[in-house]
Amino acid sequence: MNFRKYWDDFKNAFYNKIDALSVRKKLLLVYVLCVLIPTLVTHFIFTLFIVKNLQQQKESQIKSVFNILNAGIKKVVEEAIIYSNTLYTDDLLNDMLDVDYKGLEDFYQSYEEYLRNRIYQGRNVYSNIAKVTIYTNNPTVINSDGYKKISRDDKKWVETVLKNTRGIVVMPTVEPGVNGEEGYISLFRNLNQFEQRSTSRGNNSRYLKIAKIDMYLSSFFNSINFEIFGGELYLLDASGRIIAAHTSNNSIFAKPFIKFEKDKFVPKDAYVFEERIEYDLLSGWKLVGVFSKAYMLGEIYKAIEYILFISILSLLFATMLIRMITSSLSTRLELLTRHIKKIRRQNFEVLNCREGNDEIGNVIKEFNNMTLKLKELIEKEMLSEIQRKTLEIEKKQAEINALQSQINPHFLFNTLDSIRMRSVLKNEYETAEIIKYLTRTLRRLIYWGNDITTVEEEIGFVEDFLKIQKYRFGEKLRYKIYVDEAARNCLIPKMTIQPLVENACVHGIEEIEGDGEILIEVKKENAFLVIRVEDNGIGMDERKLKELYENMNSQSYETSIGLKNVYRRLMLYYNNAVDFEIHSNFQAGTRVVIRIPLELPAFVYKI
Template sequence: MRKRKKESRLVAWLNRLKLKQKLGIMQICCVILPLLLTDSVVAAVIMHAERQENLQEMSNIADSVEYTIMSYSAQLVTLMQDIYKNREVNEFISSTYTSPLDYYNRHFSFAQVSLFTLLMNNNDCNVVIYTDAEGIVNGGNFQRLEKAEGENWYQTFRGQDKKILLFADFAKVNWENRRTISFIRHMDYLASGDRGAVLRLEWDYSNILRAIVNSKYASTVYVCEGDRILFSNEGRGGIYVPFETLPASTAAKAGVHKTIRMLDNSWDIYIMSQRNVAYEAMRKNMPLFCLLIFFNIFLPFALMNLINRSFTERLQDLEAVLRKVKKDELYQLPEISGSDEISLLMRTYNEMAGRMNNLIQNEYKNRLKRQEQDIARQKAELLALHSQINPHFLFNALESIRMHSVIKKEYETADMVEKLAVMQRQNVTWGNDYVTIEDEMNFVKAYLELQKYRFGDRLCYEISAPGECGQFRIPRLTLVTFVENACVHGMEKKEAACWVFVRVSQDGENLILEVEDTGHGMTEEKCRRLAGEMNEASIEILKDSRRVGMLNAALRLKLFLDGQVGFEMDSETGVGTLVTIRIPLKAARRKRCLQAGGGGEGVC
């Protein structure tokens, strides 16, 4: 039971997903993840093989370095043993010489008849025997023992109870400091002398270093005694540079670590891995990786993408058509391709939409047309009734007051009443709600003349509507609303004289209506907010706004011009305000009623 509930929840969750998402989940879970897992296993196997190959290569380098050092060391140990056991050498260093000349003659004879040349003059090392025999003269391969007593190697050798010592040091040899590695042992084969003699075989350090460097190993090699680097192929100084120390962190990163025994000493060989195993594996197996990526990623992805598009694109087209459904019309799909179930569904929808459209056209639209005709007839009857009760008596009364003022020689009052009559006649005229800009300008002029009686010389105005601009039509009382706003809100708070400019002009493809005042102005934030409200004017905004007049005019312009109008405001506190209305000429010409007139005038 629980299993069925879980399955039903999963099915419900899948039903909430779009087809494109379902196909994406199927592609990831059934194609991409298994292929990635397979490729990861193959890559891991290749990486492991490459790692083992790299380890074997480093082990071979360690063996090669070990062989180089051990073979050289074995030769020196053999030479040392031969010198140690040579009776003629032991007798020579244990003899007593009466004078330097006696020593020289004996040394010359010794060199002629013994193996001295073979044993002592070896090219792989420098052989020196230090002895306490009386009469020995320092020089060549034989030195007096007291000459060695101040050396580090001799002090170390004397301090240890060893027959043979391997000693590495950076010390002065022949007036210069250099690296030295030596075998040292007692020459006590015949056990003569109080202190005996000491044999020292100094390695040819440069020869060994050269052999390691010239091998051109692919990895860095360190041969260390403790943490002191004896040999390296990375150029860690030469024979005349002190031994360096290998950091423990570097030693810990070695790919191969091998310890070799040199007599009683332990030397460590560190082989550092210089190769990026992952990079090497990729480089060596690049064709294989390319094939895996192509067949396991790109090819399945391309096929799944094509299948996805085959499903989703056509379903999206069907969804888009369904979203465009109106109350009185169903859109049909323009093109249908394929012969699968989705194509059948699309064709069936087109057939259904065609039948529904025919039904709507024959029944619904015909009934709607009859209703519109009935409404138009009722409006015409109502308009006829209104025209019959047009308040002519009001205009007659105003004319009587004007004539009475003229008789009384109250010309200013008569002029005011005349302008009021003009405004009232336009305001109550029945019929069309739209007038030409020329008529609107006359209304604006009458309004401003009335305002001059209020503001006196503080109000100056200029009206301009040249050429055919005056013949375009706009909603009644549009411009005068912005002019009234300029007078009331712009001039009332300013004591100085103010100008009001009302301009109509053409700018390229636009009809420009401007109302500008030099009054009090407003802040930038308030100006930007008002411009936004006018451009977004609607019944809802009009209900919530305090500036009903300007928004009402803006909304009526938008309704009249089918939204093809833009409003701009520019204002600065203490300087004034400019309201600009932009109407595309194409939209204005559609609404124009051909009339004659136009022009402009200025009054101060």
């Protein structure tokens, strides 16, 4: 019972949330829950599955290569074992090394007859064998090519061979060579053990005999030189020394059998695989593969890119298809909603769109019929009222026009001209001149016209302003204007220079006790027009100058309106490509320098 109530409450709450959403949001929710999320989850699981298979495939490939290399290494060693077997079972060789030779000639006679050829046979027949040496403790054997007496230096490896139950040991050895030390992989074999196992003869060996078969390091290099192998490969002995390597790092061959250090030979982002050599004689030896991230993950990245491309393509296709279907619903509903709202504002406009034959289309048809009927009814009932209101509005507009004509600017100009003429008749020529300049200034401000003017026209307007200011200040004000001839016909926005001159008069010259001077200079410099306005007025300290800059960049128009207008207009006209500099010191005047591009943007000419 309680479960039923909870379920009903949950459904009501869910439906209330859904009903509060617009149709577009509902359709978007269906798309996200039923298309987008299932597609992304499916592709994600599929990507994980593909990545895992590719990783297993790559590891299986590496393991197969390691097995091939493992067999190649064993083949090199087994060749030496095969030859050691011939020495191991050679009774004549064993007997000749047990003989007590009477002197050098006696030994060399046996050496020439048999011993030398027995040693050379291994070198000539087996390509991996570099040399063969038989060590013995027979004191009458002379050290020669292939035969040596056991010395104290050989004690360590001799003990190792004798302790070995099989009597066979493989280990790296280093011997002096022509170009320094040379490294070999040597197979040591106790030749006396054959007598101990033979039933045909007793253990009658008088002296110890151990064969040392040196294999070329190049044979081990060749055995792991797998050209299709995409990485670096190291063959390490039981002590972790590098026996052979397939790598581009030649420095490891400078000295044989250097220690393999991961910090030195393995990059930080590399993958390392190790596999032990499955061979009793090479116990503890292993193959170490070092693979770059690109080699290990290259195919995975390609697979991910391909899957990502398919996912995006399928999502785009599904999105476009669902968008086309949902747009048919949401667009018509939104248009219908907007037109219903227009009816509340008494805008009876018929909905012109593709109606369709579904439920929404039927609603649109009924809405259009209702709109036409309402419009017809309102036109009939309220036509007379609308006409009356229209007549009243026209009457009020006529009254407003009459009032505006009473303060027409022509009245102001005619009045100023009358005052100027009377001043001339009374011989007040200075006043008449000032009124003329004031009239021209007002006319220019009122009849603004195009927003762009030439430098020459702007300077003429500035001169009229300065003459009015000189009438006000008298001898206290002096000014100089320098205009480059090449700059006179350059185009600039109106009221670019005059506000700067006005600031110099009002905020600079007016506040000093002595004479004031204003310098105006306009010239061309490369692709820029440079305007400089300088005064010797009161100036400002560093704090006020900083406040002025901050005010120019703010949205407020409470102070420095004229200067700020110039700055903001220029920045808008020239898309912030204007240098606007203000230099000032307290009691030392102010200098404003503006650098603007000579070429105006195309849109300015339409203003």
